[in-house]
Amino acid sequence: MSSPLLSACRVTKRFGGRTACHDVSFDLWPGEVLGIVGESGSGKTTLLNCLAGRLVPDGGSVAYETRSAGIVDVHHLSEARRRLLARTEWGFVNQDAREGLRMGVSAGANIGERLMAVGARHYGEIRGQAIDWMARVEIDADRIDDRPTTYSGGMRQRLQIARNLVSNPRLVFMDEPTGGLDVSVQARILDLLRGLVEGLHLSAVLVTHDLGVARLLTHRLMVMQGGAVVEQGLTDQVLDDPQHPYTQMLVASILPV
Amino acid sequence: MPDTTIQNTLPQDGAYNYAYLDEQTKRMIRRAILKAVAVPGYQVPFGGREMPLPYGWGTGGIQVTAALIGRDDTLKVIDQGADDTTNAVSIRRFFARVADVATTTHTEEATIIQTRHRVPETPLKDGQILVFQVPIPEPLRMLEPRETETRTLHALSEYGVMQVSLYESIARHGRIAKTYNYPVMVNGRYIMSPSPIPKFDNPKLDHSAALQLYGAGREKRIYAVPPHTPVKSLDFDDHPFEIETWTESCALCGSTESFLDEMIVDDTGKRLFVCSDTDYCESRR
Amino acid sequence: MTSSQPALRVCGLAKSFTVHAQGGLALPVLRDVSLAVSPGECLALVGPSGAGKSTLLRSLYGNYRADSGSIRVRQDDSWTELVGAEPRTVLDVRHRTMGFVSQFLRVIPRVSAVDIVAEPLRRRGADPAEARRKAEFLLGMLGIPSRLWALPPATFSGGEQQRINIARSLIVDYPVLLLDEPTASLDVANRDGVVELICQRRDAGAAIVGIFHDTDVRDAVATRVHEVIPPASSPPVSPAGVSP
Secondary structure: OOOOEEEEEEEOOOOOEEEEEEEEEEOOOOEEEEEEEOOOEEEEEEHHHOOOOOOOEEEEEEOOOOOOOEEEEHHOOOOOOOOHHHHHOOEEOOHHHHHHHHOOOHHHHHHHHHHOOOOOOOHHHHHHHHHHHHOOOOHHHHHHHOHHHOHHHHHHHHHHHHHHHOOOOOOEEEEEEOOOOOOHHHHHHHHHHHHHHOOOEEEEEEEEOOOOHHHHHHEEEEEOOOOOEEEEEEEEHHHOOOOOHHHHHHHHOOOOO | OOOOOOOOOOOOOOOOEEEEHHHHHHHHHHHHHHHHOOOOEEEEEEEOOOOOOOOOOOHHHHHHHHOOOOOOEEEEEEEOOOOOOHHHHHHHHHHHHOOEEOOOOOOOOEEEEEEOOEEEEEOOOOOEEEEEEEEOOOOOOOOOOOHHHHHEEEOOOOOOOHHHHHHHHHHHHHOOOOOOOOOEEEOOEEEEOOOOOEHHHHHHHHHOOOOOOOOOOOOOOEEEEEOOOOEEOOOEEEEEOOEEEEEEEEOOOOOOOEEEEEOOOOOOOOEEEEEHHHHHHHHHH | OOOOOOOOOEEEEEEEEEHHHHOOOEEEEEEEEEEOOOOEEEEEEEEEOOOOHHHHHHHHHOOOOOEEEEEEEEEOOOOOOOOOOOHHHHHHHHHHHHEEEEOOOOOOOOOOHHHHHHHHHOOOOHHHHHHHHHHHHHHOHHHHHHHHHHHHHHHHHHHHHHHHHHHHHOOOOOEEEEEOOOOOOOHHHHHHHHHHHHHHHHOOOOOOEEOOOHHHHHHHOOOOOEOOOOOOOOOOOOOOOOOO
């Protein structure tokens, strides 16, 4: 096994006097899906944003091993390089697809944007790739020229996933990717994500408050409470044999079906 | 009939400083122009002044012209190619009055040409300056409303979103349907709005012998294309940039090579096509 | 065959559960468990209900976290320690060396029975069509009617789900197999198919540890028996929050 793809070291982020995430360290290995679980306000999303370079932590560092330029400190990169990294090697799937999509342009343009951003200038080829990705996320190709405003919530989320994966990233950050969707719609997206992550050998950091989602998609879990990681380990081990009082409470709070 | 000879009929109005703006303001604008010329296509903010006409009537162009003009200059002002519209006549008279400057309608005689929405058909020469009136200087504005973000996109040359708008046009219309204000890449670095000129005029910007200055009064931005600078219209490999063509020729001069305006000339809907550039058209009759 | 080097070796294993909801009540379950299983052996865990057989099996798989002791698995001609191991080490052992048949199938929404069975093989890089063929073969052997193969098993009967679970775990030739009541909800005919598969795998050199309540099944597959002794003075437990 090679070296970690992403390495967080003592990441701390404060908002005023409140510490949103405190002293978080972990390594993410190639092909690994790490889940971050905890209640609302536990610091999950803040941590995710720090990892993805969207927030600058007050302490600690995040290292990422690039495809060709070795290991870089995410927060010491120039803005130009960090943004380039974010649209070539990374993806970011927002809970609200409207934040991750351009709602004013067609689905095809949404998928093609990353390709054009790195220099694709052949309309036919861009469109061909968009059609290919629409199929992979199970959207009818004849919806390619429709705007996402005409899409259902589940379709928007699948479009957002396609828009992120078209540039063949290695690492995808996901913030509650199935939050706010109907259960049947959720199942379809989970299944899709599962297949894509496995088929493309993606690494991912997934924030969720849904332990069922975490069990289905992740290899490893970190449980956060009040900004700190209180427990981490193999997903099935954390869920089946929780050690920390907070984790035991979380696990015991799942409604049986 | 527009005036067709060099005129200097009005004495300078002594109630105003030369060329209307005070000297400090002109110097400030000249500094902005110098910076704009040094960084082709980059939008330089400047302290735009209130001018004696409303925004949208050429306040940006007038300030640029005022900062440049001297008694030795010969000024031409066109609006949609015509020398004889209200806007063109008013601006020409304004500078004749406040700057004691000769005016002309002949493209080749002018040292400064202030224009709204056209580039003259007659090729420009070394030493000439073309001043554009610009309503919205930011080419990315319709795609990205945040100024902080558009500035970042320019700074980092992140222009995928501009290409997205062209993609969208082809997806909707089968071709790039944008016919005016067609975005260009200046000197391989900055994407620039050429102001709402027809895309027919875009090729004239490329390696032009004249200095091109763009003034946006409401948004208080100046940008420039120095002489002989590459200006490329954006496109796709399989949908290359093309200019408009007409099957008709000019009803007045017979030109088949100039940008034509379509006119409805009577109640029965009879149509005529005539050159939009009045000086060019008259010189051929 | 028992003379060869063990494939799995457990020394001094201890496991207790601490239930914080009950004031940090500590419930010891396993104490000083030691065993070794060699290729070709099938070790049956026996003991009264609540003795900790299931807990032991789950600890071996890394599903439960051992408190102390050692669980070592033979992999790549060396020992890999699972107690205190990094998650990715455990995942690697599960991926390549150790299979687990639990009592219940964890259904994945929308995924068909045949794809659920084929998945472990596909994940190891097998050709998808080939993995599918092998999955269909196993499903047929376990008596799942072919009309069900393309359906997601969420609505299948308990027995059908369990056989799918078995097929999924046996599709890869894991050198070490852990079986938790593989025949619990099966009728006699289907049970025999499972027994046959287990025996085949054992005779092909797999090291097997299992819990078999059905004595006929146990007699058919087990080569040895290991008695799990209930911890003195403690009631039978199941850890907090775990669905049975």
